[in-house]
Amino acid sequence: MAAGPYNYSYIFKYIIIGDMGVGKSCLLHQFTEKKFMADCPHTIGVEFGTRIIEVSGQKIKLQIWDTAGQERFRAVTRSYYRGAAGALMVYDITRRSTYNHLSSWLTDARNLTNPNTVIFLIGNKSDLEAQRDVTYEEAKQFADENGLMFLECSAKTGDNVEDAFLDTAKKIYQNIQDGSLDLNAAESGVQHKPATPRSAISTDQAPSKEGCAC
Amino acid sequence: MADKETSDVSSSQTSNPLSRKLNKILETRLDNDKEMLEALKALSTFFNENNLRTRRNLRGDIERRSLAINEEFLETFQVVKEQLDSVYGDVKAMNECCQDMTNRLKVAKEQTHDLINQTTQLQAESHKLQMKAQVADVFLAKFQLKPDEIKALRGDRSGALSQDFFQALARVKQIHNDCKVLLRTNHQTAGLEIMESMALHQETAFERLYRWTQNECRMLTGDSPDISPVLCQAMLALQDRPVLFRYSIDEFGTARRTAVVRGLIDALTRGGPGGTPRPIELYSHDPLRYVGDMLAWLHQAAASEKEHLQTVLKRCEPSDVQIQDALGHITEGVCRPFKVRVEQVLVSEQDAVTLYKLNNLLKFYHNTIGQIISTDAALLGTISEIQDLSHRMFFNSLNCHANKLLDKVELPPPDLGATASLTQTLDLLKEVLTCHDSSVVTIDDKRQDFKQILTSVLDPLIQMCSVSASRLNTVDMAAYMVNCLYLMQSAVALYEFTDTRQEMLQAQVEAHIDTLVNEQAAFVLNRVGLAHTYATIQQHQPKRGPLSSLDGMDTLTVKSAMNKFDSYLASPDSLVLPQCSIILSSRNRETVKKRSIDLICQAYQLMYDAICNPVNEYRDCQAIVPRTPDQVLKLLS
Structure with missing residues (x-):
């Protein structure tokens, strides 16, 4: 039923960062539209997309802010880290320079987000194995050293794209369950919709709606 | 067949009864006569003794036995008869009963006939009424509400x-x-x-x-409103009453508006959990960061609010205008707190570069947020007002700078290079143009801005240079202006959309170079003493007689001047104006040199032609002008 996807319990805010041309917008497009955008124009400033996913039976709405990688937008995109629950840090496995810049992106992410923000490292363009310039092991080690989650994806084939977004959400959800993420605090990047709705009617409605949505 | 034959035989012997009897006995086949056998068997049961007496009594015995049997029969059938009689009695009684009943039924039937008729009528009526009742029920079900x-x-x-x-x-x-x-x-x-x-x-x-x-709407003031499916349905139902629908959207908008204002204030003053990210106001010392963070927050809030609104109205088919009106209403509340803060920043900011960056940032966000909210909305109006203000403040700052330049004009330095204020202003200009290079606004905006920036910086600069040069002599002034204009040119050359300006500057440079070239050539001719000669030749008309007859144009004077010119040709650098050697641009320096040489050569050519012309009656002209113009050109260049 049409109302189904709207009944989400949480909103998680994500931000996608990384050098120009690593495929940030394509990843977002692949995730939200399940399509590969072949001639993706440069992002101007920031763009945003949403999708509702399910983690541990909870419907979660992801609000994903895709930032421009161009240096001239750095001052603008910097302002969007505020209040992100998840940060997807993307590099291009076929271009070593994008990998080398990760530490600067990571510094930004650490400084500008809250301490509980889940940072996920994504090596994009894994379909271009022949042109690989950064090995999986090397990036994995970098991720481990910095306590990041890591996957290699392909926005073109869609390989691992879902997992990257979902794993991040799972980790955030886990943080909420652990109590390490305080929902009541402003700008935690997570907004909770009360599980027990206020009005009596909603309670009446809830079971039937769920039945329909399954 | 044998029997027939036998009977045929016996018939012939009928006459004799004995023989007949005998025959009969003889013919008897005891084996086949079952009746006989049966009779004999029965006889054997009581005929035990075969004596005379018994033989005589046999007949009586048999008859007696037969009688006894018949008696027995009679007795038995007597019982049967009696029973049948009783059955007969019963059946008769039943018949009577039935007859009676039939009669009674008949009577009853006659009696109830009317009643039945009546009942049938009633039944039919009842049926009709039932039908009506059903119709009425259906009607009621269709046209009335159930309790x-x-x-x-x-x-x-x-x-x-x-x-x-x-x-x-x-x-x-x-x-x-x-x-x-x-x-x-x-x-x-x-x-x-x-x-x-x-x-x-x-x-x-x-x-x-x-x-x-x-x-319900009034309660939706949380960070992320819990929009229940019932509310969506309520909105759908309210669509039938446009006025109520609009009021409801307004109510929702008012609630969200409060939420957005609170959210902004929280982000400004409280920041994230445990202070990370830090509250935006902590960055108020960094105008760009401060304003940028606020704008980014507003952008995100606008996007989220649009989503909330779409969620509430997801079952309705709201027009774009309705959505935009509501969004405008929701985002109206943040206008004031936002405007107050940014205005404060703009008013207290002196630095033109920062102001310009702020202006660009505002322009960018006006565009970005404009993709979510319509430009009629108060928030965009506010942003564009602030952007106008920043634009004005920026040009104010530039003009202020320019006015200061003109208020206190410095004297040109002895080396005729740039004054401190020129260098400083050009640095500022470069900085402004550079930050535009890295800015985020569209090319068209850039072109428009550049024109204005260049006008407000370069025009006063040129004016300042002219004023400061006004006290110098012509050569100093030309050199000084060439230098100043050159510095401006090179400052602007690196950037886009400066072509027209560069052309204008170049034209001014050319004018000053012309002056320098003339001065340089005149200086050389003066020094070698050919100035008079040249001027005379230029003005000479043939009807006034041969040149050599004119005053100061005699062979001797001309020859001695030409000798001096010859020594100049040996070391051309000795007669370069000091001002020409301090031109900053080597290209301009070369141009001056080359063009002044051209000019000198032209002058020489003129003099050479005049002197060698027999009309002018110079004797031994080869001795006066030993070098051909070509040679002079070669020597000088």
């Missing part, structure tokens, strides 16, 4: 809305519509009455629905 529906519409004390309410409401609407059919048939009174009552129901129901929706 529980009415109850659902009126609601209970808690004021909560249930699914039943919406179903009942839909039915009321349905009935109201169906009444139109009634009105078309000859049930108009019923139709009108039902319509009226349904309209009444509808009104009360909508009033209740509106109040509920209003209350």
